Amino acid sequence: MRKSWNTLSAFLTSYSICSGFNLMLDVASNLDDISKTTFCIPYRPQVEGDDPIEESKRIIPPTFSSQNYDLENGRELRFEAYRVAWRRCLDRMQEIIRDLQRPTVKAVVQEALSSYTNILPGLPHPELPVISLLNPGLGTSFMDNITTELEANNSEVDLPTSVRSLVIHLYPSDLPNLSTGMRVIISGFIEKDEREDVKRKPGTSVASYNILYLAAWYKSWAKFVDDPQPNLVVALHDFEQFDPLVMQDVFHICSTQVPQLPLVFLLSMTSPSSNYLNATYSRSTQSLLRLRTFSAPSGIHILQEIVIKTFFDIDFEPDIMIGPAILEYLQDYFTRYNSSIDAVLALLQLVHLNHFTADPFSVLVHQSLDAGVLSQMQSKPFLEMLKARVALLSDKDDAMDIDDWSSLTTASVLTTIDEARSKLYLRARNIRKAFGVMFRIQTVLESNGHKGIEWSLSTDNSGRVCNVLLDILRGQLYRDVKRLGLIIKKLNYDELRAIVDSLHRYVFTMPVQARSEEQEARGYMAHYVSQLPDGRPVSTPEIAAHFSDWITKYLSDKLLPLDDVDLWDIWYTGMTPFPSELINPSTRASIISGLLRPHEFTEDLEKTAVRERPVPRPLWELPDTSILFKRYLDSGKMINVYDWYESFKSVLDTQRTQLLEAAASNGTPSSPRKRGRKAKIKQTLHEMTEEEEEKWRIEAQARFIRALHELDHLGFIKHTGRKADHILRTVFDVDDEE
Template sequence: MSETSSVSKGCFVFKSSSKKRKRHGGVDGYLVDDDGDDNGRDRFRICQKLMDTVQMHIEEIQDQLNKKVLDNLVEFIKKHEHCYSSDVWRQRASEIPTAALMLGVNVPDHAMTFRSLCNLLQDSVTRFVVSVHAKDCAAVKLLIQRVLDQLMGKGVSLDEELEDDAAVPQRTQCAMSTLCQWYKTVPKKCALVSPERREHSKNKDLPRRMPIVVIFKDFEAFNSQVLQDFILICSRYSQELPFIFIFGIATSPSAIQHRLSHSVSSLLCIEVFHSLSCTQHLASVFDQLILTSQFPFKLSSRAIQVLLGIFLYHDFSVQNFVKGLQLSMLEHFNSQPLSVLCCQKREALLCAKTLSQQNVERIRHLPSFMRYVETQEPQVQVQLLTSDEHVKEVCQKLLKKLHKYHKNYYPILQCLHALTSSLPKCPLGKHLRELHVSCIEKNVWETEEYASAMQLLRILAKDELVAALRNCADILKSASTKRMQNVLKQVEDFVDKLEELECNFTQDPPGDDVILSGMDYQRRTDLFQLQKNLLEKESRRTKKMSPFEILQNQVLQFIDDLVREYLTPAELQPLSEVCYYSSSGVLRQRLNAAPRMSIQAALSHPFYYLQKEALKTNAGTVSSTAPDICIIYKLHLECGRLINLYDWLEAFVTVISAAEDKDQSSDEYGEYDSLKHARFIQAVSEMEFLGFVKSTKQKTDHVARLTWGGC
C-alpha cells in the first residue's frame, strides 16, 4: 500500500508552452492554422455539410439514371414469376430466365447499381436475392456455398422460431437437394409470419413460386468451367427451384458466348438490358451538382481538367470523380482559411460581419481583391487598406455580387451551349463542361472557336434558329434573377417575330444586271468568260438584306452581348478565391499516384521514412546500417543493363561488414556466410518483386536491370 501511495504522489502536470500550436479535439482540429486562426470548427462544419449535400445528390442522380433499367429488370422478373405458376413454365422448365445487364467499363460504379437493384428486388419482387463475386467463387462448391449461405440465412432470419442448428446447413450439406428441402418449407412458414404478406398473398401459390434471383456481379471474371457447371446443376433443379440469373457484363453481350459453350447457353433464356453510359452519368453530375449556383464550392478550369483527365484516361468511374471532388473540397477548406465564406448567401453574409482581424488582412492580400482596390478612387483605397469595418462592408457587397454572378452565369452558359452544341464539328464543345472550362479560363468571345460558332449560326435556317431559341427560353424560365427574366422576354419576342415571317428570306425579282445579254448567252459555252462576267456583275450589284437576315443579325448581336456581359472568367470576380479551388498540382499529386517514384525515394533516402540518425548519408553514398533492400538498390544503380550476381553479392557483403566494426585488413572482412547469403537472396527477390530487376537467359549468373535513374 505504501508503494502505491508513493507512486500516486509522484504524478505531476506540466503545462505546454503557449508558443506551441493548439490542437483541438476531434477532426476539426486539423483545420486550425499554425498562426492561431480559430475558425476551424466553422470550416469543418461547412465542409461536412457540403459533403453530405454531395452524397445526397449523387444518390439521387444515380437513382434517376438507373430507374429505367431497374424498372425493366423488375418487370422482366415479375413476368417470369407469373410464368413459374403456369403451364408455360412446366413446358420450358429447362430454360432459366437470364438478364444480361450491360453496365459499361466503369467497374467501380457497378457496386452502387447492384446495391440499388438488390434493394428494389427485395422490396417489390422477392426476398430471395443472392449476389456473388468471382473472387469468392473459385470452384463450384464455393459458389453453391455462397448461394446457400445467403439464401438460407435470409430465410431463417425471418422467424426466430426457425433459428435452430438444424436449419443452418453445414458445409457437407451444401447441395441443391438441401436448398430444395429448405425452399419447400421456409416460404410456407414465412407467409404466415407477417400479417401484411398474409393479406397480399391471396394466391397461395405465390410464396411457393417466389423466384430465386442470383446476381453475378462480375460475369467476365468468373471461371468458365465454374459457370457452366453451376448452370447445368441449376437447370437440373429448375422444376423445383425457380432460378433467375442476372449477369453483370462490362464489355458486350458476346462475352456470354465466349464464357459459355453452346450447349450451356442454350439452357438460358437471355434478354439484354442496357444502362446509361458513364459519360451521360458524368454529364448529369456536372449539370446538377457542379454547374449550378446552388452549390457554393467551385472548381477552377485546371482542377476540372485534372479530374476529367483521370476520368477519361483511367477508369471512367463517376464515383472516383466524386471522390476527387470531395478531396478538392477537403483541400480547399484545409488550405484556405477564408473558405469559411464558401457557403450559402445568407450564412456567408453573417460570417463576413464577424470576420477576425487576421481574416480581414487575408482578404486584403487576395489577388482579386487587390485588383478591385486598384480600380477604386484614392480615398476609397485608403479606407480599404486601413479600416477593417469598411472592408467587412465591402466584403458583404462583393459576396452578393459573386452570388449574383453565378446565378446569371449558368443560365447564359446553358443557352450558349443549346445554340452551339448542334453545330457542325461542335466548335465550342459537344458537352456543357467543355464550354464551361473555356469560359472560366479566358474570354471566350476572343477565341477562334467562338468566331467560328457565330459564323455557323448565321447560316441556320429559320426553323433551326427558332428551335434553338425555344430551348434557351426553357432554360431561362428556371432562372431566378430579374435580369434573366428580362432576357427571357426578349428571347420570346425574337421567337414571335421569327414565326411571323412567311419564309426565311424574300427574293428580289431579277434585275437587268442579272439577266445575261444575248452576247453572253451565246458565249455560255465559254466557262471562263461566263464566270468572269458573273463576278463583275455581282460585284456591281448591291445586295439588299431580307427581313429574316436583319432579324437574324439582331438575334446574334443580342447573344453576343449576353456572352460578353455574363460569361466573363471567374477569376476576374472579386473574392473568387473564397469559392474556387485552383491547386491542380496538389490534386494531381493526390490522385495520380506515382508508386515507382515513391518507392525509389524510400529506397534512396530511408532516413526520411525511418527517422534514424545513422541513416543520414551524403549524396551517392551507402549507409552500412540501412535495410538490406536499400543497400541492394543503391548498389544496383552503379551497374549497367546486366548485373553480375556474384559481384553484387561481394559489394553487398563489403557494405554490411562495415556495420559489424570488423578490421578491413583482417581475412574475415568481406567474407560472407550463409546468413549474409540468405539476406542477399531475400533482398534481390524483393527487388524483383518490385520490378527493378528480372532474370535473363543471356547469362545464367546475371540479372537484367529494368529501370534507369534514381532519386
C-alpha cells in the same frame, strides 16, 4: 553458452510481459512482441456510453505551411463549412446518378420479376433465366438499387400480378468449389425464411448441397407466403472472377429444376465487353440459359452529365466552383485510368476537403463571420490579414500602405466580403446561363442536321463538351460565340423559330433568382417570339441579324472569367491542381528514388524553398540496401549472387576506410586528404589481425544478406532455379543521376 542463456532469459521476460496481466500496461512495447500476430487495444471511454467521434470535435487538418493567422477555432469552423458545401454537392450528384440509373434499373427489375411469366412457348427444354448486367461505370450503388427494388414489395414496375422475390448475394470467394457453392446458394435462401426453424432429423433429409433440398423448401415456403410463384434471384457480384468451371456446373444443376424452382441469375459484370459469357462458357452451358443483357450508362457521357448538371446548370448552385485545373484532371483521370462514378465522387470530395484545408479564409464561404467573433483578441491576426487583403483590392498599384488597411473597419471588411461573394456567385450564374443558352441553340442546330459550333452533343462518348467547359472557365469561348452569331444569321424561318422557342422556354423556366436577373432577356425573347408568328413564314433575315447581334452581345457579357472577381479564391478553386498522388500514386518511383537518393528525403522542404540540383552522394555514403540496389541496376538481367556480394563488399571496404580516415582526422570525410595519413590508415587496415579480418568479413556478409532480403521484401528479386545462386532482376529502371 552464456549467450544462449541471455537469449533465453530475454525471451522469458518478454513472454511474461506478453502473457502478462495487463494488456494496456505498456502498449508500445507490447506491439513489439514478435510472438503475436495481432494486437487489440480496446477503447475505454471516459464516461460510459460516450460516443467517441460524434462527441469529439471534428476538425480540418492544419495546413502544412503553418499559416499563423487562422482563427482560434478556425479549423472547426472550416470543417463545418466543408461539411455543408460537400453535402450539398454530393446530394446533387447522387440525384443525378439516380436519374442516370433509373431507366436501366427499371428494365432489369422488370425482366427479373417477369422471367417466369412470359416464357416462349414451344421450347425443347425450360431455360434458366440469366440477366447479365454490364456496369463498368456506375459503381456499387447501381446494383444496390436493383436489389432493393427487387426485394421491395411495392416496386414501381407494372406487372400483371404482384410478384415478390428473394435475393441473395454471392461474391467470388463464396464459390471456391461446387459443393460449397451449392451449399452457400441453398443455405442463403433458407436463412431468409422468416418462419421458425423446423427441426429435421439428420438421417432423413437430403444433403445440404443438394438442389432437391432447396426445391423442397421452396414448395413449403411458397405455400406459406401465399404467393403464386415468388422468384429466387441469385446476384453474383464481379462475375468475371468466378471460376467458370464451377459456374458451369452450378448452371447445369440449377437448370434441371426450372421452372418448378424459379431461379434467376443476376450477373454483375465490371468489364464493358458484352460477350464475356459467350467467350468463356461452352455452347452446351449457354444452351441451358436464357440470356438477357443490360448495360448501365457508361463512358465520358456520365462524367459530362454529372459535371454539367452540378456545376453548369442553372437549377443548382454549388458552394465551391471547380476550376479548369481540376476539371481537366477529372476528365483525364476518368478517361484514362478509372471511369467509374465512385472515383469521380471521391475526387470531388477531396477537392472540397483540400479547398477548405488550404486557406483559412475559406471559413468565409457561406457567411461572413460575426463581427463579435472577429473583434476577439485571438482573431486579431486573422482580421489583420483579411484587412490587408481587402485593402490590396482597392489599391490598384499594388503598393501596400499600412495606414490604408489599418483604417478599415471590421464592418466594412465584412461588407466587402459579402459583396465579393454575391458578385462571384452572380458571375458563376451568368456563366451557367450563357452555357445553357449555347447548349440549347446547339441542340436545336444539331437536331436540324447542322454541325453548328461542333460541340457534337448527339454523339456520345466524344468528350468534346468537357473541353468546352474548360474553355468557358478559362474565358476562351469568344470564337464559338462569334461563330454562333454567324450561323444564326443564316438560319431559315423554321430553324430560327425552333431556337427562339427553345430559349423562350429556357428563360421563362429558370429558378426565381436567375429569372429575376433576366428581365431584359425575357423581354427580348418575348419580342422575338412575337416577331416569328406561328404558321406564317415571314422574311427572316432582318430578324435573324438582329437576334444574332443580341445573342452575341448577351453571351459575351455573361461569359466572363471568375478569377477577375475580388477574393475569388475563397469560392473558386482556379488553377489549383488536384493532389493526384492521393488516388493515383507512383509507388514504384517513390521506392526507387528512396533507394537511389535517400538523402533527399531528409531535407526539410519548408526551409529549402528554392532547391538547387542536389549533389550526388558518393556510393559509400548510402545505406547498405541502396548500395546493393545501385549494383543491381548496373548488372544484366541475371545476377550472380557471389559477384554481387563481392562488389558490395568492395564498397563496404571503401566505406570502412573512409570512416576510419574521418575518425582519424576528426573532420569531414570529404576534406582534402594527405598522402601520408592515408598511408598510415592503410597501414592500420593492413595490420588488422586475422581475427578482426574474419569478424569484418562476417559483418559484411551479414549486411549483404540483410540488404538482399530487404530488396527481396520490396519485390526486386525473382529467384530462379535455372542457374545456381543466380537471381533475376524485376526492375529495369535506370538511375537518372548518371
